[in-house]
Amino acid sequence: MDNISLARLLDETASLLEIDGADPFRIRSYRRAAEAVEQQTTQLAPLAAPDADPKLLLAIPGIGKGMAANLRDLVATGSMPLREELLNKYKPTMLDLLRLPGMGPKSVALIWSALQVGDIDALETAAKAGHLNTLPRMGEKFTAKLLKGIEDYRKNSSRFRIDHAHEFAQRISALILEFPGIDQVTPAGSLRRGRETVGDLDLLATGPACEANVVAAAVEHVATLPLIDKLMARGQNKVTFTLRNNLQVDVRLLPRASYGAALQYFSGSKMHNVALRQRAIKRGLTLSEYALLRLEDNVIVAAVSEAEIYNALDLDFIPPELRENAGEIEAAANHTLPELITLADIRGDVHMHTSETDGTATIREMAEAAIRRGLKYIAITDHSKNLAMTNGMDDARALAHAKRVREVSEQLAEEFAAGKGPQWAAYEASLAAKSLRADIIPQYASLASAKPTAPFRIFTGIEVDILAEGQLDLEDETLEQLDIVVASVHSRFDQPIAQMTERILRAIENPYTRILGHPTGRKVLKRDPYAVDLEEVFRRASALGVAVEHNAHPARADLKDTHLKLAKELGCAISVNTDAHATEELDNMPFGITQLRRAWLTKADVLNTAETPEAFLASLRKRP
DNA sequence: GCCGTTTTCGGCCCGACTGTTTTCAGTCG
Structure with a gap:
């Protein structure tokens, strides 16, 4: 069991x-x-x-x-x-x-x-x-x-995937912010903690219009938002409604003075909060969504920011992703919380597709999109022939495609040296501060604003299919020519899934396999999504120096936070990639990062945080 | 049923909203 x-x-x-x-x-x-x-x-x-x-x-x-x-x-x-x-x-x-x-x-x-x-x-x-x-x-x-x-x-009794919930949160927030005097809306709950799926949306609003004596008007605004399907409840400072897709949304409007306490409270998790309150009581304090109070005289100890609340409980600040009562409180008390990886630590994205197979953009377009997001290197890893429905490449096409990839990479390097091209354009744009928004999520801003010091590099690569017997579907002579070989479990397995583990192990024995993609084949193995013996796979990958991929795309991510923790424990290198099939999909990276954070991973645990393309390449498994 | 810087028993988190209650129990987060 x-x-x-x-x-x-x-x-x-x-x-x-x-x-x-x-x-x-x-x-x-x-x-x-x-x-x-x-x-x-x-x-x-x-x-x-x-x-x-x-x-x-x-x-x-x-x-x-x-x-x-x-x-x-x-x-x-x-x-x-x-x-x-x-x-x-x-x-x-x-x-x-x-x-x-x-x-x-x-x-x-x-x-x-x-x-x-x-x-x-x-x-x-x-x-x-x-x-x-x-x-x-x-x-x-x-x-x-x-x-x-x-x-x-x-x-509909199911939960919503995080990227969908995120999108709704943004849309609703924008509508709430239209009310004058509401100047901040923050998602709380499991969305803020970065769970893979969320059951409902918690949004916290604050600003002058949320002060107790005037909040009624703002509540009215929220309770009459156009996208409300059914108003479920409406209180003094709380509105609950559902959208047509049945997603339940809770909006709370709170004064600035208690915003930190409220954010802490509504971010949860429930178990984390219970543990935190027990800690408060031991210190003669009591914690609610309004404030951290001294029990004896009800004096406010902290309320405005989360940081000050954790501080007053003799704890380091605990990032939301860790708040599951799984040891984070002890770690915060002992000052041993890890410095979690952030989006800004990611320097490359080494799994993506182009229109050569089943993607929608060209090599150059993918590269430029990555440059705008502040990345320093990518790998083009289109599909191999066995995946015929993706227009997968045979050996000859794979080599010809790799040649074009090198050409684009060299072209970008020449433009960089000449002081023109997309790298400098992105840098210029970032200097003009505000202009960075539009097609780029805010977190990327700091990345793109660093002055480029070296040419962007595109690695050649392939996403090879693991065949029924565990061998790869292209020749070793071909794989040898490519920088990044991602071996992935796809939909070829009509045989008993009991043999999946063996096939994966055999595939990573191939000396040219550098990254294991879709390690569980979850999408494929609908009958038994985690039939693969991940512990064995991670152990072997670790011994062989093969990195395991965490797919940042929420629909394709098959490693859960517990799996990522296990991979780290077993000394397995991890690479987080978007597996983008279109330029917009590069924006899924934050979802992948969130899962890594939930697994307590640091920059040092993740390969594609390597500062330069050369350093990244050197961190991969050595070739025979 | 768990747990211990108020230890091996006696504690164990907090407040709002709803419906139908005329003072509150149940649910929810």
């Missing part, structure tokens, strides 16, 4: 305990244990085997004697006594009911005991028949809201 399954079973048990009306603190223990299990980088099943050292499980914060026994039962039998007992009493479908808006454990328990209703279909029938109205606190409005909730649940 893998960690995700173990975590899910513990979390479900917590929900069943809630329905059962159990001790809330016991419930919290199960939730915390579930999170802790999910965050582990190595599989726990072997540690929960009968002959394993019991100390190993107990070393995990949140796992004590009782929970360790539960884990052993889960691994041995697939279930555990408490879970079985609860499932005898209740139905597993009752867990679905908890996901409906307005339905919590108490309501689920009540409806079950009064009406023996325990699944969504039966609940809908009961609601339509008006049976719920006989129960306390469940009147007309409750029923109507519930039926709408059931409809939405059936329509």
Whole structure:
């Protein structure tokens, strides 16, 4: 049983305990244990085997004697006594009911005991028949809201990918900012923490119009935004609505004086906040979304900025991406937080496509787009022949394409030496400060504004396909001619996925493989997205000096933060690339960086932070 | 059920909104 399954079973048990009306603190223990299990980088099943050292499980914060026994039962039998007992009493479908808006454990328990209703279909029938109205606190409005909730649940119960959520956040923010006196809107919640997907959008607005005595007008503005599909709730300084695509948006309007406390609070995670408040109490303080207060006299200790709140709790500032209660608070207390990688550390993007295969832009266009984003080198890695649907190249075409890549690279170098060309143009544009915006995201500004000191370089490359037997689909003599060989798992595998790991291992044994792309083949292996034994793959890649790629594109990223942590632990080099098929896709790099940050990675862990093309090349696996 | 710079028992985070409550319980984040 893998960690995700173990975590899910513990979390479900917590929900069943809630329905059962159990001790809330016991419930919290199960939730915390579930999170802790999910965050582990190595599989726990072997540690929960009968002959394993019991100390190993107990070393995990949140796992004590009782929970360790539960884990052993889960691994041995697939279930555990408490879970079985609860499932005898209740139905597993009752867990679905908890996901409906307005339905919590108490309501689920009540409806079950009064009406023996325990699944969504039966609940809908009961609601339509008006049976719920006989129960306390469940009147007309409750029923109507519930039926709408059931409809939405059936329509769309999934989360939103981070790049889509980001786009909506920007659009809504722009509309909110139109109101005079609102001068800042910041996304909080899981979007700010950089989770792969977000369940809903939290936006914090502040400015003079958000002061308590005048906020009503601003609330009115937000509550009547044109893109609102359904207004869910509206309070003194809070508006909740959904968009037509069912994305729920929470907007809070808060005075500048408490903005830091609010941002901290609404950024979460919940577990991080709970831990932070416990820490506050130990120091005679109390933390809420309004301020950090001294308990004895309610004097404000900190509220304006997050940094000052963390500071007042004797902690270094904790970047949002780390706020998962996974050891970051201890690290902040001991001043051992890593200096996380940033977008500005990235100097190259060594996996991208052109119109020679399935991209949309030319070599030169991709290079110029990279230059505008402040990069110093890229690699053109178009597809090889086995991917016929991408117009993949055979050996001859691959070599001819590489020749053109070298020509463009040399051309750029000549223009650079002559004081003209895109590098100088980008530099000039950056000096004109504001003009940098338009097609470039703000974070790139600092990159492009550095005076270029050396010519931009385009590496030759290929994204080769790993064949069924694990060999690559082009000749070694061809691969030898190319700087960057990315070996990727594509859709060629109709054979049993149990052999995936072996094939990948064989592919990276090829001495010309320098980067392993799509290491899990997640997109391909829909039946079993993480069937690949990543630990084994990382171990071998590390021994061979092959880098593992983290795809920055949110739809193509198959490594999760726990995988990236594992790769680092095993000494595996990591390269983060956009795999861009169009110039705009280079703007996906920030999403990749966010995932690296969530994995506690630093600049030193990532290959394409190398300052120069030469340094990057030297950091790759050596050729025979 | 976990945990310990108020240690092996007695604690365990905070506030707003909703519906239907005439003073608050349940839900949510």
